[in-house]
Amino acid sequence: MKQVYEFKEGGKEMIPILGGKGGNLSEMVKIGLPIPYGIIVSTTACNQFFKDGKELSESLKEEILKNIQILESTTGKKIQSDNPLLVSVRSGAPISMPGMMDTILNVGFNDDVAQKMLDITGDEDFVYSSYLRFVQMFSEITEGIERKRFMELKSDNYKDQIKEGKQIYKDECGKEFPEKFEDQIFRAVKAIFNSWNNDRAILYRKLNNIDNNMGTAVIIQEMVFGNLNEKSGTGVLFTRNPSTGKDEIFGEVLLNAQGEDIVAGIRTPDDINLLKTTMPIIYDELVKTTKKLEKHNKDMQDIEFTIENSKLFILQTRNGKRTPEASLKIAMDMVKENILTKEEAILKVEPSSINKLLNGDFDEKFLKEATFLTKGLAASSGVAVGRIMFDSKKVKIREKTILVREETSPEDLQGMTLAQGIVTLKGGATSHGAVVARGMGKCCVTGCSEIKIDEIKRTMTVGEYVLKEGDFISVSGHTGEIFLGKIPLKENSFSDELKEFISWAADVKRMEVRMNADTPEDAKQGKSFGAAGIGLCRTEHMFFKHDKIWAIRDFILSDRGEEKKKSLKKLFELQKKDFLEILEILDGSEVNVRLLDPPVHEFLPKTKEDREKMAEILGKPVEEIEIRIRKLKDENPMLGHRGCRLGVSYPELYRMQGKAIMEAAYECSKKGIKVHPEIMIPFIMEAKELAYLKKEIEEEIEILFEEIGERVEYKLGTMIEIPRACLLADEIAEHADFFSFGTNDLTQMSMGLSRDDSVKFLDDYREKGIWEGEPFYSIDTKSVTKLVKIALDNAKPVKPDLKIGVCGEHGGDPKSIEFFENNNFDYISCSPFRIPTAILAAAQAYLRKEK
Numbered sequence: 099m100k101q102v103y104e105f106k107e108g109g110k111e112m113i114p115i116l117g118g119k120g121g122n123l124s125e126m127v128k129i130g131l132p133i134p135y136g137i138i139v140s141t142t143a144c145n146q147f148f149k150d151g152k153e154l155s156e157s158l159k160e161e162i163l164k165n166i167q168i169l170e171s172t173t174g175k176k177i178q179s180d181n182p183l184l185v186s187v188r189s190g191a192p193i194s195m196p197g198m199m200d201t202i203l204n205v206g207f208n209d210d211v212a213q214k215m216l217d218i219t220g221d222e223d224f225v226y227s228s229y230l231r232f233v234q235m236f237s238e239i240t241e242g243i244e245r246k247r248f249m250e251l252k253s254d255n256y257k258d259q260i261k262e263g264k265q266i267y268k269d270e271c272g273k274e275f276p277e278k279f280e281d282q283i284f285r286a287v288k289a290i291f292n293s294w295n296n297d298r299a300i301l302y303r304k305l306n307n308i309d310n311n312m313g314t315a316v317i318i319q320e321m322v323f324g325n326l327n328e329k330s331g332t333g334v335l336f337t338r339n340p341s342t343g344k345d346e347i348f349g350e351v352l353l354n355a356q357g358e359d360i361v362a363g364i365r366t367p368d369d370i371n372l373l374k375t376t377m378p379i380i381y382d383e384l385v386k387t388t389k390k391l392e393k394h395n396k397d398m399q400d401i402e403f404t405i406e407n408s409k410l411f412i413l414q415t416r417n418g419k420r421t422p423e424a425s426l427k428i429a430m431d432m433v434k435e436n437i438l439t440k441e442e443a444i445l446k447v448e449p450s451s452i453n454k455l456l457n458g459d460f461d462e463k464f465l466k467e468a469t470f471l472t473k474g475l476a477a478s479s480g481v482a483v484g485r486i487m488f489d490s491k492k493v494k495i496r497e498k499t500i501l502v503r504e505e506t507s508p509e510d511l512q513g514m515t516l517a518q519g520i521v522t523l524k525g526g527a528t529s530h531g532a533v534v535a536r537g538m539g540k541c542c543v544t545g546c547s548e549i550k551i552d553e554i555k556r557t558m559t560v561g562e563y564v565l566k567e568g569d570f571i572s573v574s575g576h577t578g579e580i581f582l583g584k585i586p587l588k589e590n591s592f593s594d595e596l597k598e599f600i601s602w603a604a605d606v607k608r609m610e611v612r613m614n615a616d617t618p619e620d621a622k623q624g625k626s627f628g629a630a631g632i633g634l635c636r637t638e639h640m641f642f643k644h645d646k647i648w649a650i651r652d653f654i655l656s657d658r659g660e661e662k663k664k665s666l667k668k669l670f671e672l673q674k675k676d677f678l679e680i681l682e683i684l685d686g687s688e689v690n691v692r693l694l695d696p697p698v699h700e701f702l703p704k705t706k707e708d709r710e711k712m713a714e715i716l717g718k719p720v721e722e723i724e725i726r727i728r729k730l731k732d733e734n735p736m737l738g739h740r741g742c743r744l745g746v747s748y749p750e751l752y753r754m755q756g757k758a759i760m761e762a763a764y765e766c767s768k769k770g771i772k773v774h775p776e777i778m779i780p781f782i783m784e785a786k787e788l789a790y791l792k793k794e795i796e797e798e799i800e801i802l803f804e805e806i807g808e809r810v811e812y813k814l815g816t817m818i819e820i821p822r823a824c825l826l827a828d829e830i831a832e833h834a835d836f837f838s839f840g841t842n843d844l845t846q847m848s849m850g851l852s853r854d855d856s857v858k859f860l861d862d863y864r865e866k867g868i869w870e871g872e873p874f875y876s877i878d879t880k881s882v883t884k885l886v887k888i889a890l891d892n893a894k895p896v897k898p899d900l901k902i903g904v905c906g907e908h909g910g911d912p913k914s915i916e917f918f919e920n921n922n923f924d925y926i927s928c929s930p931f932r933i934p935t936a937i938l939a940a941a942q943a944y945l946r947k948e949k
Contacts (some may be wrong), residue, residue, distance in 0.1 A: 100162040101143040103235045104168060105136055106744060110395075117315030119190030122395075129394055131387060134404075136319030137165040137289060140647030141192065144313035145911070147291045154284055162283065166318070167776065169398060173320050177279045181218075182211045184228075184321040188284040189293055191314045194416050196533045198302045198511070199314060200239045201294040202286045203320060203356060204232035208277040210609030224326055226322070231356065233263040233275065240289040282485075283318070290316045294492060298511045304870065305515055305538075307913075311530045320409045324404040325356050325806050329377075332356055335370050337388040337399045339419040340536055341575070341764050342480045343427030347388060350526045356404075366545050367526045383410050396437055397446065398428050400533075421479040421575070422451030423663050440602045441945055447599070449912040455596055456931060459576065460585045468572065469582035471560045474521070474546035475533035476578035482519025482541040483572045483584050486565055488556060500571055502558060504551060506531035514538070519573040521580065523549050541575035544874040548781050582665050592934070596694070600628055600934045603941035609918065610925035611936045612688070614905060616640055618679040624930035628937055629776070631687035631908040632680070633838065633927020634905035637755060638696040640676050649719035650696065651703060651712055653751070655726050661716065666754050669896055673755060681773050690776040690838065690905075690927075692817065693755050695741040702727050736846065741781025743914050748795045750777070756795035762800075763810045776813045777837060783820045785829035788835055792833050819843035824889035831893035831900055838927075839886055841914075845873050848881045874907060875916040890921060912939035918945035 102875075108124030110118045116124060120138035127133055143158055170176050175183035181763040184206040189199035215225045237243040247266050251259045264275040272380065276282050294314045295301060303310055324332035335349025350367035352377070373381040400418035404411045422429065429443040438446070439671045460468075461483050484498035490506075491512025494500045501517040503510060505524040514520055514534060519541035522531050524543055530898040537541030552557045556567040559915075565581065589857065612633030613624030617640065621632065639647065649672055681689055703709045706868045709727070713720045730739075745752040756777060763773040777795065782788050791815055797920075803809050816823075816830060819840030823830060831837070846853060853874045864868035877883055893900055903925040908914035910928030917937060918926055920943070928936050 099142070100145075100161075101140050101158050103140065104139045104165065104166045105133065105138070108138065114312075115142060115315070117141060117190030117192050117239070117317075118194050118416055119317055119414055120315045121189065123317065123319075124414060125394070126391070126415060129390065129745060132410055133410050134320040134322045134413065135169060137162075137169055137318055139316040139318065140191070140312040141315050142314065144294060145293050145311070147286070147288070148295075148313075151781055152288070152290060152292065152725055162287065162318070162720050163280070164234040165793055166283070167497040169318070175320070178208065178211055180214055180407055181563065182206060182214050184211070185283070185318050186321055187290055188282070188317045188319070189290050189314045190317050191294070191308075192312050192499045193306075193308050194419075195299060195306075195308070196303050196419065197507075198299040199296070199631035200290055202207060202232070202239050202409070203822070204228050204234045204280050204283050205236070205286050208622075209233045212297065213574060219326070221327070226260060228257050228323065228325065228356075230260050230263060233260055233267070236286070237263065237267045237270075237275075239283045239293070241267070241271050243267065245855070250728065261723075279326050282695050286340040286851060287318075288317050289315065299318075301511050301515075304864075308710075310539075319413075322404045322406040323356070324406065325354050326354075326407055328354055329405070329408045331360075331377075331405045331460045332365075333370060333373075333403050333405075335384070335388065335401050335403070335528070336420075337392045337401070338418075338424070340398070341399075341476055343424035343431065345431060347385060351412070362493055366547070367759055377405065377408065380405055380408065380410050382437055386770055387412060393437060396442065396630075398424075419533050421536055422448075423479050425451055426455060426498055426596060430595065430599055441606060443599075443946060444603050444606060444938065444941050447938065448934045449942065452596070452600075452935040452938060453931065456592060456934070459588050460484055460572065460574065461588050464586050468585050469565060471546045471580045471582055472546055473580070474489075474543040474578045475526060475532075476575055477526075478520075478535040478540060479575045480519075480541035481572070481574050481576065481585075482517075483570065483587075485568050485570055486566055487513070487517070488551060488553065488558075490514065490517075499575055502549070502551065506534070516539070519543075519575065521546055521549070521573060523551065535575075537629065541891070542572055543573055543575060543578050543580060546580065558763070562716035596934065600937050603938045604628055606944060607937060607940040608944045609915075609923055609940045610903075611933060611940055612903070612905075612927040613911075613923050613930050613933055614692070614831050615680070615930060618676070619641075620930055621683040624933055625683060627834065627933035629687075629930065629933045631684055633903055633909070634687045635680065635689060635691045635924055637673065637692060637693070638694050640673065646672060648711070648715060652715055652732065654702065655712060655716065655723060662748070662750070666750060669755050670758050673758040674762050677759050678765060679761055679773070680768075682771055686772040686774075688774040688776055690778055690903075691751050691755075692757050692778045692780050692905075693742075694744060694778040702730065702932065736841065736843075736852070742779050742787050743781065745779065745791050745794075746787065749791070752791055753798035757798050758798050760810055760812060763812070764806055764808065767810055773810065774812075775810070776815065776836065778815055778817055779835075780817045781819060781843075782816045782830060783822045783826075785826060785833060788830055788833045789814055813901070817905070819847075819906075821848050825884040825892070827892040828896045831851050831896045834897075836903065837893060837902040838890070838899035838905050841877055841886075841891075841904055841908045842874065842880060844885060844906070845878060845882050848885055849873060877908045877917060881918070882916055910936050912942070915939040916943040919947055 099286045103125045105124045110121045110125045116138045158161050175181050177183050184204050186203045187205050188201045211230050212225050234248040238245050251262045253259045253262055269276045324330045328494035330350050330351040331353035332355050335347055338345050339348040349370035351370055354368045397417045399415045402414040424446050429446040432438040433440055433443045458480055484500040486502050487493050488502055490501055490510040492517045499517045500519045503522045505522050520531055520535050522544045523546050532542050532544050533887050549920040563574035570584050572581040610630040613629035614634040615621040615624050615632050651669045656662045656665045690828045705711045708719055709723050713723045715865050759775050763775045766773050779791050813835035815834040815836035818837050902923045905927040909926040910932030
């Protein structure tokens with residue numbers, strides 16, 4: 099089986115085998131761009147390497163050497179000869195993982211090669227600085243020798259430093275530094291394969307939901323030298339501004355330098371526009387190349403290039419990481435430029451970025467009064483407020499933190515992930531920290547040279563200000579500005595541009611996107627974001643406002659008989675008023691009202707003062723109220739006397755709610771407001787429960803219709819949130835017009851997890867590889883989705899026109915939405931501020947399914 103490929107043999111369609119870097123390099127060869135030629139060791143070979151106990155097979159070694167010979171023939175250079183070929187050895191996963199794996203430059207160096215290159219170039223500094231870099235990188239990456247050992251070399255010339263470096267290698271490894279190319283190349287390939295499973299790469303895959311079984315390809319490519327002379331250099335550019343999306347080349351360049359200097363943030367580079375004056379021909383060639391790559395790949399590109407003695411070489415291109423703001427603008431602009439269709443543009447924007455667009459800047463009135471500290475490069479847009487932290491390992495998940503570092507490295511990934519924002523003293527807008535932050539949609543400011551960090555005192559000094567670790571700062575990735583203390587954020591803003599984009603997605607999606615809304619304010623907010631109606635109105639939440647909670651407490655703590663009747667009358671008036679307002683706002687859309695489902699403990703008076711007030715309302719002694727509270731206590735309230743169980747115990751409660759909904763609907767319809775009420779009975783576990791409660795509610799509604807002399811159409815259905823209900827869905831469906839899956843409770847009960855308490859221990863499970871993900875954020879595909887499918891398979895044959903929806907937290911999660919689309923749900927419902935995200939995710943899921 100073929101394991102090694104030339105660039106000319108590949109293409110983008112082979113990215114799973116050749117990796118993203120290899121596939122894109124192959125693609126650039128096809129379209130005639132200036133690429134240093136090379137070969138690709140496949141991801142298949144990587145996976146076989148791990149199966150073989152982390153050893154390269156003899157057949158793979160032979161195939162690598164055979165293809166090296168082809169590379170020699172193509173370049174006209176030969177390994178360790180009078181005209182020596184040096185190569186870079188780079189990782190290249192199928193999905194971009196910037197900075198997470200390893201690279202070794204200048205492979206093929208030894209003392210003889212150094213002398214040959216000196217004969218050719220006559221430049222001792224160039225030759226020996228390149229040789230030293232190889233010794234350092236090879237030692238660090240193949241043997242794990244710490245980089246700082248090479249920062250402490252005593253000699254003051256490169257040639258002697260190389261000898262020192264090789265001695266460090268011998269001292270650490272107990273063997274001589276390898277001189278033969280075969281030893282160097284095989285150990286380099288092994289090291290790159292092994293970097294697939296280094297800690298930072300594993301963490302990055304976990305954070306970005308990347309399959310651990312993909313493996314990485316290895317790119318072996320002819321070296322070109324940006325550090326050859328002053329007519330040489332290296333750079334990284336984006337074809338559009340990755341922070342704002344503006345259609346302009348955005349990038350940086352270092353003259354007389356190699357690529358790792360700029361990516362690692364070791365030196366602060368110059369703006370790409372420097373080339374306009376120093377190398378105008380190269381700059382013009384770059385502009386043409388960027389447009390060609392952008393049109394070919396139909397996306398904004400992140401390009402690495404090297405200039406060797408006034409000749410341009412493209413080393414890599416990939417779809418560029420960008421901020422949410424840039425992602426939206428680039429997608430929309432490319433539609434206007436006829437590069438993308440609207441459908442293609444919809445697939446380019448991450449749904450998770452939409453929430454960041456809705457709340458992404460400081461409040462101007464507070465910004466004017468803020469104390470300015472310093473300004474760096476606006477590397478990744480967004481804003482962040484948090485406590486200063488200098489050590490990435492100390493950043494905690496539940497703290498508001500700004501990670502401040504001299505420069506970030508891949509080892510800082512954990513801290514970068516948990517921090518609200520990132521500030522670095524060195525590095526540019528294309529350094530590791532900036533690229534990773536943009537990929538996370540996280541605020542980042544780089545190149546803050548005015549900041550001085552004292553690692554011993556754990557302080558940072560900016561001008562006259564000395565800030566301690568733990569002090570608050572506010573950071574703007576839009577402007578690069580850093581301020582003292584906390585600056586409040588703006589209220590959510592739904593821009594005209596975002597509205598237009600979401601309207602494109604709304605035209606494409608198949609499923610309705612409804613909102614979870616319990617108050618008129620929620621309903622207005624969700625409607626403004628494009629919700630098609632209400633999928634869940636939790637009537638118990640209507641009583642959370644302080645002035646209303648006494649009404650529900652009154653009912654819960656009242657004795658049966660006259661006390662209960664009086665409290666029901668109060669509840670009826672409150673409920674009807676809320677339903678009237680909500681139905682008016684949702685004119686013409688479905689409004690799904692869930693009948694009372696209060697875990698009783700949430701509503702009982704807890705303080706002495708509240709118990710005394712309750713006694714006053716009911717005209718009873720405090721001691722009597724305390725006795726009633728004790729009687730109502732559930733040992734496990736989430737599985738106790740709640741939902742339809744209250745309706746069975748107190749059918750008058752659900753009868754009252756049914757009447758309040760329908761009387762409000764009737765009064766709205768008389769005003770010309772179109773109403774589509776849906777009554778939902780929660781926590782059903784048995785068909786007889788639903789049949790009994792349906793009969794009670796329908797009786798009350800029929801009495802109302804007789805009184806008013808008119809009818810109003812409505813639907814009555816149930817939530818499916820208990821595993822038993824999934825198994826008996828065929829029986830339950832006979833009594834329901836719709837099912838709405840309550841996946842929060844379904845997750846709790848199928849997995850035996852409390853969504854309130856599981857946060858205390860699930861991190862331990864994740865760290866030990868027992869569990870991945872967050873089951874209350876993305877639906878569990880091993881248990882909950884199977885129960886949902888069982889319910890659908892049971893219910894649909896009984897009632898083919900049964901409407902199917904979901905109203906748990908998963909209704910706003912893009913991964914879960916894909917499952918709902920693939921299983922032909924009619925609607926999803928989520929909190930108002932997640933509506934735009936859900937609309938986009940629903941459109942993407944539909945487009946992917948149609949493909």
